[in-house]
Amino acid sequence: xxxxxxxxxxxxxxxxxxxxxxxxxxxxxxxxxxxxxxxxxxxxxxxxxxxxxxxxxxxxxxxxxxxxxxxxxxxxxxxxxxxxxxxxxxxxxxxxxxxxxxxxxxxxxxxxxxxxxxxxxxxxxxxxxxxxxxxxxxxxxxxxxxxxxxxxxxxxxxxxxxxxxxxxxxxxxxxxxxxxxxxxxxxxxxxxxxxxxxxxxxxxxxxxxxxxxxxxxxxxxxxxxxxxxxxxxxxxxxxxxxxxxxxxxxxxxxxxxxxxxxxxxxxxxxxxxxxxxxxxxxxxxxxxxxxxxxxxxxxxxxx
Amino acid sequence: xxxxxxxxxxxxxxxxxxxxxxxxxxxxxxxxxxxxxxxxxxxxxxxxxxxxxxxxxxxxxxxxxxxxxxxxxxxxxxxxxxxxxxxxxxxxxxxxxxxxxxxxxxxxxxxxxxxxxxxxxxxxxxxxxxxxxxxxxxxxxxxxxxxxxxxxxxxxxxxxxxxxxxxxxxxxxxxxxxxxxxxxxxxxxxxxxxxxxxxxxxxxxxxxxxxxxxxxxxxxxxxxxxxxxxxxxxxxxxxxxxxxxxxxxxxxxxxxxxxxxxxxxxxxxxxxxxxxxxxxxxxxxxxxxxxxxxxxxxxxxxx
Numbered sequence: 045x046x047x048x049x050x051x052x053x054x055x056x057x058x059x060x061x062x063x064x065x066x067x068x069x070x071x072x073x074x075x076x077x078x079x080x081x082x083x084x085x086x087x088x089x090x091x092x093x094x095x096x097x098x099x100x101x102x103x104x105x106x107x108x109x110x111x112x113x114x115x116x117x118x119x120x121x122x123x124x125x126x127x128x129x130x131x132x133x134x135x136x137x138x139x140x141x142x143x144x145x146x147x148x149x150x151x152x153x154x155x156x157x158x159x160x161x162x163x164x165x166x167x168x169x170x171x172x173x174x175x176x177x178x179x180x181x182x183x184x185x186x187x188x189x190x191x192x193x194x195x196x197x198x199x200x201x202x203x204x205x206x207x208x209x210x211x212x213x214x215x216x217x218x219x220x221x222x223x224x225x226x227x228x229x230x231x232x233x234x235x236x237x238x239x240x241x242x243x244x245x246x247x248x249x250x251x252x253x254x255x256x257x258x259x260x261x262x263x264x265x266x267x268x269x270x271x272x273x274x275x276x277x278x279x280x281x282x283x284x285x286x287x288x289x290x291x292x293x294x295x296x297x298x299x300x301x302x303x304x305x306x307x308x309x310x311x312x313x314x315x316x317x318x319x320x321x322x323x324x325x326x327x328x329x330x331x332x333x334x335x336x337x338x339x340x341x342x343x344x345x346x347x
Numbered sequence: 348x349x350x351x352x353x354x355x356x357x358x359x360x361x362x363x364x365x366x367x368x369x370x371x372x373x374x375x376x377x378x379x380x381x382x383x384x385x386x387x388x389x390x391x392x393x394x395x396x397x398x399x400x401x402x403x404x405x406x407x408x409x410x411x412x413x414x415x416x417x418x419x420x421x422x423x424x425x426x427x428x429x430x431x432x433x434x435x436x437x438x439x440x441x442x443x444x445x446x447x448x449x450x451x452x453x454x455x456x457x458x459x460x461x462x463x464x465x466x467x468x469x470x471x472x473x474x475x476x477x478x479x480x481x482x483x484x485x486x487x488x489x490x491x492x493x494x495x496x497x498x499x500x501x502x503x504x505x506x507x508x509x510x511x512x513x514x515x516x517x518x519x520x521x522x523x524x525x526x527x528x529x530x531x532x533x534x535x536x537x538x539x540x541x542x543x544x545x546x547x548x549x550x551x552x553x554x555x556x557x558x559x560x561x562x563x564x565x566x567x568x569x570x571x572x573x574x575x576x577x578x579x580x581x582x583x584x585x586x587x588x589x590x591x592x593x594x595x596x597x598x599x600x601x602x603x604x605x606x607x608x609x610x611x612x613x614x615x616x617x618x619x620x621x622x623x624x625x626x627x628x629x630x631x632x633x634x635x636x637x638x639x640x641x642x643x644x645x646x647x648x649x650x
Contacts, residue, residue: 139562139563139566140518140519140562140566170630184490185488185489185490186488186490187487187488187489187490187635187636187637188633188635188637214543215443215542215543216443224627224628226630239518239542240517240518240543240544240637240639240640241543241637241640242640243633243637243640244621244624244629244633244635244636244640246633247630247631248628248629248630248631259442259443260442260569260570263442263443263566263567263570264566264567264568264569264570265567266563266567267563267566267567318547321547324527325527325551326547326551327473327529327551328550328551330491330546330547330549332490332491333490333547334490334491334543334544334546336543337543337544337545337546337547
């Protein structure tokens with residue numbers, strides 16, 4: 045049998061590349077570029093913007109985006125500080141779409157958990173003015189938005205005519221569930237995308253952040269009954285031990301990590317290396333990369 | 348607490364729509380269109396093209412695409428008939444990418460399972476001539492291929508200049524793992540996409556089919572160690588009870604299902620209803636749909 049898992053690993057994981065030392069103009073894989081990125085290409089997220097979702101299986105680390113959803117992020121900080129989610133659950137898991145969590149009894153006034161000092165009503169924050177944002181544009185065509193790229197490590201869509209920018213729904217995106225009214229989300233009910241990017245939701249819902257580590261703890265949660273994945277039986281829900289702000293956690297208990305700056309040369313070069321793969325595996329470089337196919341590298345490390 | 352799970356369900360699952368009886372020109376949701384599709388809009392797949400991947404958690408149903416990969420599909424049929432995969436395993440699960448299965452000892456001549464009468468070498472079948480295929484094109488822009496659409500229920504890319512068509516890597520796509528050589532796959536090692544569509548693999552690898560039911564049995568398989576998801580410990584692998592051709596299974600044990608024809612009016616109308624959602628939830632219809640965001644409806648039912 046000629047297929048060797050080691051080779052298949054390289055082939056399918058797209059992570060290992062032939063290295064021919066001494067060739068000055070040789071192709072460098074995205075991983076090689078990232079590994080060689082200088083210290084200043086990495087950023088340490090602000091602990092006040094990091095949310096730790098603690099599950100039995102471990103910690104999920106989320107970066108919040110107050111520059112896009114200041115009202116929702118402020119409310120989420122309040123809810124976390126007041127332990128709103130502790131003991132609540134992930135009550136929905138729909139295949140190729142989202143997991144959703146918060147208070148499954150939120151619609152029952154007799155059983156709903158009190159919101160404490162958090163606001164009960166917030167304006168929608170679907171998009172914001174592009175002014176004041178550093179935008180690193182992808183040159184690639186996109187069907188969902190006039191322009192796409194990155195702002196502060198987040199994938200975004202952008203409309204130059206309207207002068208607006210919004211967070212895109214990619215794998216790992218954290219959004220605020222709402223009902224039909226645009227202003228019906230307050231950040232207490234949240235969902236994380238774990239399937240093909242549902243970009244039709246872009247600029248239609250308030251996005252509040254992105255999972256940056258531990259996504260695999262959410263994506264393997266058994267799916268609830270079709271079509272929407274809500275668990276009928278409470279015992280099948282996944283309990284949330286706690287959701288905490290990293291800034292409220294003792295330093296020794298924080299998860300030290302850094303993210304590759306999306307305004308760095310290394311990020312642009314790694315993206316180009318993926319857009320046109322020139323290793324021994326690829327027979328036809330795509331010449332394209334989709335916004336939600338661009339990995340946003342994270343590394344363990346103390347600031 | 349104003350957020351009601353029932354409303355959130357509608358909002359996020361995008362499946363329930365307001366019904367205003369009596370308005371002749373009212374918007375119909377994709378689900379309403381599909382529910383009203385006539386019998387001839389549905390097709391019953393050929394049992395000789397259906398593969399049953401039997402896991403402890405249940406059955407995964409795959410439709411093979413012999414019109415795109417005749418050599419590989421013939422080999423897969425032989426391997427299934429000769430019980431090649433029975434007792435082997437899913438030995439890789441990489442988050443936001445693929446699960447991969449076959450013989451984890453395939454690289455060890457002393458331990459590899461014999462291939463029986465299956466061919467040990469096959470030509471690559473990355474694409475085929477477009478001639479002779481009914482192509483239902485999506486009008487939407489795509490960055491990965493000059494044209495995209497559907498052939499016989501499969502999402503495809505198409506190059507009118509080269510006159511070629513290939514199966515696209517979407518959620519649920521089944522491909523034949525290979526090493527660096529284009530002709531190094533024979534269909535014994537297979538992978539299923541369970542993350543954001545890795546379309547850079549299109550026309551770079553032989554795609555052999557698509558999961559049409561039971562995808563959630565694969566997508567929840569715990570991820571193996573990063574970065575590539577291969578299990579180091581054999582006991583963590585998921586055992587394959589059997590992979591069988593439906594045509595070799597007694598009729599009473601088959602899974603009766605039908606697929607919405609991608610050349611039907613209902614399919615085109617449902618896709619348009621998703622491209623421009625006009626229900627009470629959406630504030631801004633996308634005006635676009637991505638190839639891999641188009642659901643390919645399946646229903647239970649006896650032919």
